[in-house]
Amino acid sequence: MHIPNLQHNIVLAPYTTFKIGGPARYFVVVKTKEELFYALAEARRTKTPWVILGGGSDVLVSDAGFPGLVIKSELRHVAVNEGNAQVRAESGVRMSGLITQTMKHELTGLEYAIGVPASVGGAVWANLGARGRQMQEFVLEVTVINEQGEEQILYNAQCQFGYRDSIFKHKKFVIIDVLLQLARGNQAKIKEEMQQLVTLRKDTQDIAAKCAGCVFRNPKDQTDIPAAKLIDDLGLKGFSIGGAQVSPLHANFIINTGTATAQDVVMLISYIKQQVRDNAGIQLMEEIEYIGF
Numbered sequence: 001m002h003i004p005n006l007q008h009n010i011v012l013a014p015y016t017t018f019k020i021g022g023p024a025r026y027f028v029v030v031k032t033k034e035e036l037f038y039a040l041a042e043a044r045r046t047k048t049p050w051v052i053l054g055g056g057s058d059v060l061v062s063d064a065g066f067p068g069l070v071i072k073s074e075l076r077h078v079a080v081n082e083g084n085a086q087v088r089a090e091s092g093v094r095m096s097g098l099i100t101q102t103m104k105h106e107l108t109g110l111e112y113a114i115g116v117p118a119s120v121g122g123a124v125w126a127n128l129g130a131r132g133r134q135m136q137e138f139v140l141e142v143t144v145i146n147e148q149g150e151e152q153i154l155y156n157a158q159c160q161f162g163y164r165d166s167i168f169k170h171k172k173f174v175i176i177d178v179l180l181q182l183a184r185g186n187q188a189k190i191k192e193e194m195q196q197l198v199t200l201r202k203d204t205q206d207i208a209a210k211c212a213g214c215v216f217r218n219p220k221d222q223t224d225i226p227a228a229k230l231i232d233d234l235g236l237k238g239f240s241i242g243g244a245q246v247s248p249l250h251a252n253f254i255i256n257t258g259t260a261t262a263q264d265v266v267m268l269i270s271y272i273k274q275q276v277r278d279n280a281g282i283q284l285m286e287e288i289e290y291i292g293f
């Protein structure tokens with residue numbers, strides 16, 4: 001495979017918020033659309049399996065790593081149009097940076113996601129949601145590289161957004177950038193709201209811990225009871241297998257206490273699923289994405 005700046009056998013743990021995972025056979029950081037196109041074309045040409053990584057905050061990478069090409073998106077360009085309150089952000093832009101930037105332009109909307117270590121691409125992929133808001137409210141269009149390797153624009157309705165869901169979870173589209181419609185706001189008010197949300201997150205979630213946020217989707221099709229409550233009701237907060245622990249603060253978070261392997265996390269996930277199934281008759285499903293399993 002011939003890709004400029006291609007690296008070999010790069011351990012993925014540091015590129016994930018879980019801080020878990022073995023090596024990628026090939027690893028490349030892409031900073032421009034052209035580099036992204038090139039890396040994907042090379043992977044296709046050589047029939048090498050590939051995966052895109054953004055903030056690494058919703059993935060569990062196997063201990064064996066990934067036997068293909070990991071493409072880390074660091075496309076970081078942002079264009080703000082104050083006049084129509086629209087923002088075009090590339091997929092590797094960090095959501096926290098984007099929120100701060102839009103606040104400075106007195107544009108409001110995205111601050112609900114403050115404190116989430118997501119990239120813009122990952123946020124659209126997951127339809128990142130919190131406090132009753134989701135990315136889909138703001139997305140006008142998403143520019144992707146489609147499964148044929150061509151550039152394509154998907155408008156909001158084509159993105160098939162749902163609860164923690166989008167077309168990007170089902171098709172191998174690679175997000176280049178996103179056009180967002182925000183609203184005009186007041187900088188001081190946005191800042192105040194952001195500070196309140198950060199405090200709330202710190203009080204209720206392990207945002208500084210090695211973790212991937214909520215591990216399970218809320219089983220809305222089976223019950224209105226959130227996954228965290230189902231797990232908490234079974235007294236599993238603090239329960240651990242190896243170095244993986246159910247967060248004592250938020251039962252839907254699994255924490256790497258320092259030495260967790262992906263195998264520890266997988267065993268803990270399967271234990272939790274079995275306990276919830278046996279005691280509450282509900283089948284939990286993972287929200288996190290497995291890489292290299």
Ligand SMILES: Cc1cc2nc3c(=O)[nH]c(=O)nc-3n(C[C@H](O)[C@H](O)[C@H](O)COP(=O)(O)OP(=O)(O)OC[C@H]3O[C@@H](n4cnc5c(N)ncnc54)[C@H](O)[C@@H]3O)c2cc1C
Binds near residue numbers: 057092168211289
């Ligand atoms: C402390 C903490 C708090 C969290 N709180 C929330 C929360 O409140 N709400 C919520 O919804 N989630 C939350 N999460 C989960 C996570 O941050 C989100 O799902 C986020 O959107 C994932 O973005 P990412 O860039 O880290 O994606 P990654 O983990 O890098 O990747 C996740 C998936 O997205 C794909 N992907 C990434 N970039 C692209 C791209 N450019 N094109 C195509 N596919 C791509 C990857 O291939 C992978 O399959 C939290 C996580 C943590 C660690």
